Amino acid sequence: MSQSLQKLFVGLTYPPALSLCLIVVALALLVLRRRRGAAATFVAAMAWSALWSIPMASDWLRGRVEQRYPPVDEAALPRADAIVVLGGGMRYGWLDRPDVRPEDLENSRLAAGARAWLAERAPIVILSGGGENGGEGSDGSEARMMAIAIARLGVPPSALVLEERSHNTRDNARYTAQILERRQSRHVLLVTSSLHMPRAMEQFRSEGIDAVAVPVPERARRVTWKQRWFPSRSALWRSGRAFKEMGGLLMVRIQN
Structure with a gap:
């Protein structure tokens, strides 16, 4: 896989980037008068970034990657x-x-x-x-x-x-x-x-x-209900890092 394609793939792992691409697809469907498809794609685009901006969802996602190598003394x-x-x-x-x-x-x-x-x-x-x-x-x-x-x-x-x-x-x-x-x-x-x-x-x-x-570890301490469930830019960024690592690991395995 070429370097440019790798960068594109990794770039799309950031939730807002993929959401933006889906919005473009939704607009194209709307131009083609596929209103139901456009509406479904737009909702999916917004829901994708909204989900991974929730701190608890972000922590769960990161935990799937981090659990492979837990901290050691x-x-x-x-x-x-x-x-x-x-x-x-x-x-x-x-x-x-x-x-x-x-x-x-x-x-x-x-x-x-x-x-x-x-x-x-x-x-x-x-x-x-x-x-x-x-x-x-x-x-x-x-x-x-x-x-x-x-x-x-x-x-x-x-x-x-x-x-x-x-x-x-x-x-x-x-x-x-x-x-x-x-x-x-x-x-x-x-x-x-x-x-x-x-x-x-x-x-x-x-x-x-x-x-x-x-x-x-890169633990985020969450004490209140708001810290756990209220969407935040920080949680979205942390989710993006997790997806980036997943994408990067996949690229390494393909190359090796």
Whole structure:
């Protein structure tokens, strides 16, 4: 499958994108005087995005993906040649906290990597994140920003190896494999979100890397009825991420 078709497929996994396409189809049916078909298609388009904007529906959907790799305790992890932490954005709000500790950050990939290193599961931490977020006016690659952040959690620069070329999960696996080959290593602890882990494991194993999953949860705390059932943009975005991972995993399996 071509790159353009892959991007189109993944783009349509975001519920509003598919809803918009269905609305266009509904308009075409209306022009053709297929009023019942147009009405049914329009209702389906609106219902699709409305459904996945409900927080409980979004959480259920994400749970179907996340349940494959539930969180594990760092003490139960095997020893490995390296800990690989995949980038997931360059915003670390906890950096402003005066006394931040790895155990305080349940949903942080960097904290999970730091905890594994502090538990002496591996001698080095490979931080994988390229320059798509860098460039003019930025502080550099995502891996460099990760290095600054993980240092606050007790991992010294001497234990870090930066992979700064990747722009997607396939690149993460490919360039990490090159680093491991130079170091004559292949056993790693792979740290990423529970949602992203199935696709990441497929990519890393396809590169011949012996990876053990260290999934990081992305839990949303919902206490009130409104937080659980009232439609929100955040829930719609979270649903879109789940569909994107499902679509991406399908593409990986087709290619492999």
